[in-house]
Amino acid sequence: MAVGPEMRASDGDRDRVAAALREHYAQGRLTTEEFDERLEQLYTSKTYGELARLTSDLPDVDLRSLPEPASRQPARSGKAKSGKGSGDLKEAWQAWAVVGAINWAIWFFIGLVSSLDFTYPWPLWVMGPWGMVLLVITMFSGSGRRRDP
Secondary structure (H helix, E strand, O other): OOOOOOOEOOHHHHHHHHHHHHHHHHOOOOOHHHHHHHHHHHHHOOEHHHHHHHHOOOOOOOHHHOOOOHHHOOOOOHHHHHHHHHHHHHHHHHHHHHHHHHHHHHHHHHHHHOOOOOOOOOHHHHHHHHHHHHHHHHHHOOOOOOOOO
């Protein structure tokens, strides 16, 4: 079936035109006001003809070379998720180490000020439970899994 200007457009069609408008705006062909106005018209457009009028005064853009809109991107594979998760885990361990170092420094300073009374190592109550939770999460997060070639 041939696509005519009176044929109804889909959400995907509107997303592709929005991507083209964003590209033209990024390249300076549209002002902010023109871009906003065209986007308003875009999301009220119902037919291919209405969509075509929004870009008729702009050069063609290869829409295949543009990134897919975030709302339409497929879910990422497990590998990508575990990569981000391992970064979060690394940040959690770094936070644990920094907080632990600060607590030990405070404990040491208090011990010095109170005439070398280092009797109770209270920073263990901060580092211990937090460290145990992080250790369990690290062990079960799968960050040590074999990587596929």
